[in-house]
Amino acid sequence: MGELQPEGATEPTQEVDESASRRDFIAKVGSAVFGGVVLAGIGLAQRGATDVLATGVASATDGPAPPFHIATQASEDVLIKMQRELSRALAKTMDQRRWGMVIDTRKCIGCSACTVGCVMENKLPPGVVYRPVLQTEVGTYPDVTRKFIPRPCMHCDNPPCVPVCPVGATGKRSDGIVYIDYDRCIGCRYCITACPYQARTFDFGGKWTDGAAGGSDGALALESGREYQDPPNFEYGESWTRPRDGVLAGTAPHSPIGNARKCHFCAHRLAEGMLPMCVSTCVGRATFFGDLNDPESLVSELAAGANATRLKEDMGTEPKVYYLA
Amino acid sequence: MKRAILWTLWICIAVVGGIGIVERLISGHDLAGYTSYVPWGLWVATYIYFIGLSAGAFLLSSMVYVFKVRRLERIAKLSLFVAVITLVMALLTILFDIGHMERFFFVYIHPQFHSMMAWMVWLYTAYFLLLLGEMYFALRRDVVAAATDGGSGHRVVSFLARGRTKPLSTAEVERDDRALRVLGTIGVPLAIAFHGGVGALFGTVAARVVWHSPIYPILFLTGALVSGGALMTFVVAFLWPRRDRDWRELIVYLGRIVLGLVLLDVLLEWAEYSIPLWYGVGSEVEQLKNMLFGSYWYVFWIFHVAMGVIIPVYLLVRYRGPRVIGVASALVAASYLAVRLNLVIPGLVTPELKGLETAYLSDRLSYTYLPTLFEWQVVIGVAALGTALFYLGYRHLPLVRESGTGIGGIAS
Numbered sequence: 175m176g177e178l179q180p181e182g183a184t185e186p187t188q189e190v191d192e193s194a195s196r197r198d199f200i201a202k203v204g205s206a207v208f209g210g211v212v213l214a215g216i217g218l219a220q221r222g223a224t225d226v227l228a229t230g231v232a233s234a235t236d237g238p239a240p241p242f243h244i245a246t247q248a249s250e251d252v253l254i255k256m257q258r259e260l261s262r263a264l265a266k267t268m269d270q271r272r273w274g275m276v277i278d279t280r281k282c283i284g285c286s287a288c289t290v291g292c293v294m295e296n297k298l299p300p301g302v303v304y305r306p307v308l309q310t311e312v313g314t315y316p317d318v319t320r321k322f323i324p325r326p327c328m329h330c331d332n333p334p335c336v337p338v339c340p341v342g343a344t345g346k347r348s349d350g351i352v353y354i355d356y357d358r359c360i361g362c363r364y365c366i367t368a369c370p371y372q373a374r375t376f377d378f379g380g381k382w383t384d385g386a387a388g389g390s391d392g393a394l395a396l397e398s399g400r401e402y403q404d405p406p407n408f409e410y411g412e413s414w415t416r417p418r419d420g421v422l423a424g425t426a427p428h429s430p431i432g433n434a435r436k437c438h439f440c441a442h443r444l445a446e447g448m449l450p451m452c453v454s455t456c457v458g459r460a461t462f463f464g465d466l467n468d469p470e471s472l473v474s475e476l477a478a479g480a481n482a483t484r485l486k487e488d489m490g491t492e493p494k495v496y497y498l499a
Numbered sequence: 500m501k502r503a504i505l506w507t508l509w510i511c512i513a514v515v516g517g518i519g520i521v522e523r524l525i526s527g528h529d530l531a532g533y534t535s536y537v538p539w540g541l542w543v544a545t546y547i548y549f550i551g552l553s554a555g556a557f558l559l560s561s562m563v564y565v566f567k568v569r570r571l572e573r574i575a576k577l578s579l580f581v582a583v584i585t586l587v588m589a590l591l592t593i594l595f596d597i598g599h600m601e602r603f604f605f606v607y608i609h610p611q612f613h614s615m616m617a618w619m620v621w622l623y624t625a626y627f628l629l630l631l632g633e634m635y636f637a638l639r640r641d642v643v644a645a646a647t648d649g650g651s652g653h654r655v656v657s658f659l660a661r662g663r664t665k666p667l668s669t670a671e672v673e674r675d676d677r678a679l680r681v682l683g684t685i686g687v688p689l690a691i692a693f694h695g696g697v698g699a700l701f702g703t704v705a706a707r708v709v710w711h712s713p714i715y716p717i718l719f720l721t722g723a724l725v726s727g728g729a730l731m732t733f734v735v736a737f738l739w740p741r742r743d744r745d746w747r748e749l750i751v752y753l754g755r756i757v758l759g760l761v762l763l764d765v766l767l768e769w770a771e772y773s774i775p776l777w778y779g780v781g782s783e784v785e786q787l788k789n790m791l792f793g794s795y796w797y798v799f800w801i802f803h804v805a806m807g808v809i810i811p812v813y814l815l816v817r818y819r820g821p822r823v824i825g826v827a828s829a830l831v832a833a834s835y836l837a838v839r840l841n842l843v844i845p846g847l848v849t850p851e852l853k854g855l856e857t858a859y860l861s862d863r864l865s866y867t868y869l870p871t872l873f874e875w876q877v878v879i880g881v882a883a884l885g886t887a888l889f890y891l892g893y894r895h896l897p898l899v900r901e902s903g904t905g906i907g908g909i910a911s
């Protein structure tokens with residue numbers, strides 16, 4: 175498992191080798207689960223109210239120091255490797271890194287753990303989703319394949335959703351993350367129409383507790399629903415709550431209600447040295463994340479592979495999410 | 500008796516619509532039927548419908564103030580006023596559509612020069628101010644005249660005349676006419692720009708293949724002329740106080756214009772649909788077929804083709820009576836909402852990526868959209884408000900008064 179010690183830095187980088195990884199599968203799962211929990215815990219402890227919008231954070235100077243150095247191990251889990259790379263990237267200034275994601279569709283088992291992890295992390299209300307897993311079936315019985323394509327925001331380098339915004343509420347940070355400023359967005363939904371990947375959804379103000387409670391356990395159900403629903407989420411390093419209805423909740427709703435919303439590569443977690451939630455929860459280890467500007471990084475390597483593709487390449491949006499097929 | 504019926508009708512729609520608007524203020528978008536995948540619905544369609552009516556009515560008034568088409572002189576002021584009212588209705592509808600109404604002014608304080616939507620807002624703000632200016636210069640002479648000779652709306656015009664009793668001198672009238680010509684001359688390209696711009700707002704979105712076509716701004720403009728012209732024809736046919744021979748001739752003339760515009764619009768529509776559909780391959784095919792033959796086929800075939808084209812064209816070709824022409828024009832104007840709906844919605848109803856429709860299930864992640872009662876209520880509420888404003892103006896402003904001086908009145 176990934177040991178927590180000052181980085182030796184010179185060990186050869188671990189390749190993602192199919193056969194090797196299969197051999198060490200069991201060992202890896204064990205180590206990664208444990209490693210992931212430890213890392214997430216440390217990150218959590220460091221969580222502060224940092225603003226990670228365009229101008230905020232998270233350069234080497236004003237961001238948190240990379241949590242710790244992790245030495246490479248012979249058969250370490252890719253999560254550990256990515257965590258180490260993340261620390262390396264965070265040591266650079268914001269404009270020197272370029273976050274990207276690689277999703278290996280052959281490894282994706284269609285479990286939607288990423289979707290759910292994301293919903294929990296960002297406390298997404300009903301109808302808002304950042305990373306659905308598209309499931310399609312190819313062929314006819316008995317020659318049938320099911321294909322799974324997790325679809326986060328592509329964080330396009332040439333994002334068509336950005337120039338349409340009439341108030342400049344959405345933009346691209348210098349590290350390539352396409353963000354939405356909830357305090358600026360007027361909820362016109364123009365950007366939602368402009369995204370070729372339909373990665374943006376509108377927050378209609380729905381609540382998980384809406385119409386949920388009934389019968390003798392109703393009160394209890396409502397109460398536990400609220401226990402989940404009422405605490406804030408921390409998108410963009412701010413604290414967002416969903417207050418229960420006020421008189422004019424429909425006229426001037428509490429953001430992000432009434433706003434466009436989408437995946438932000440967990441910018442608030444990155445700022446604290448944590449991998450995006452979907453990467454941490456990916457059961458198949460199919461989602462890779464890192465700095466595309468770092469030629470040594472796992473994502474750089476994978477994205478350069480002959481089997482790497484991007485969705486709707488011909489649109490010229492230059493997505494920073496790659497798929498391995 | 501007729502009055503009583505009309506009043507009762509208005510009160511009914513005002514109550515139904517008022518409830519919708521209050522609900523909108525309290526519960527936001529909760530009761531609306533559009534989704535994240537069909538993010539624009541009835542309100543956006545109604546908005547472009549109203550704004551088209553406004554641009555159309557305005558361009559009709561410019562025929563007089565800029566191009567000096569004498570035959571339309573007597574309805575120029577009324578057209579201007581209809582342009583103001585329908586613009587207010589459009590702005591209200593789109594205000595209700597945005598998620599954060601309280602932030603609408605961000606469009607001014609955070610200008611984005613690349614956003615078509617920002618341009619649209621700025622242009623119609625300019626257009627609104629220009630309309631008010633034109634109203635002032637067009638009505639001034641008649642306000643003063645009406646203030647001195649009493650009659651209905653006396654108090655309003657007296658207030659507006661601010662104590663002036665002396666009729667405007669010829670020099671003053673001429674100055675006002677000049678101002679009108681200048682404003683109108685600015686207004687024509689402005690109206691073309693902002694309404695074409697609304698079309699471009701859709702047309703520039705590369706992600707939506709049905710929208711992404713250079714014909715969109717053109718369609719919006721002809722749509723404005725058709726629907727705005729038809730609305731004015733209807734209004735003049737039924738509300739004009741003096742049913743003389745001139746009026747009869749005017750209606751026939753307007754009827755011809757509407758007929759010509761409807762046919763022009765049909766031609767452009769043919770281009771819009773036949774080109775992408777012809778060989779049955781290409782990315783728009785599914786969406787357009789869906790519009791023509793899908794579950795909402797009747798919006799196109801019944802409301803648009805039958806009620807908006809075939810019946811009115813038949814009536815306009817066959818009959819000369821002002822009432823028939825008025826009814827035909829009313830059909831064209833009212834059914835044009837169907838065209839606006841079909842400009843907005845069909846581009847949104849198929850998934851951009853296969854599998855999205857079933858990837859994460861929620862009412863708000865659906866590709867089918869039918870406006871809810873609540874959405875209609877809000878539209879009806881706005882329409883009731885618009886009708887009331889129009890009625891007030893019609894009663895209290897000298898909109899149909901013919902002063903007999905200058906191009907703003909009738910100069911026969």
Ligand code: SF4
Pocket residue numbers: 326327328329330333334335336352368369370371372373374436491
């Ligand atoms: S995937 Fe869509 S929302 Fe994300 S950056 Fe690209 S266009 Fe914008």
Ligand code: SF4
Pocket residue numbers: 338339340341342343344354358359360361362363364365366433434
């Ligand atoms: S919904 Fe918000 S972010 Fe999107 S275009 Fe409108 S104002 Fe901008």
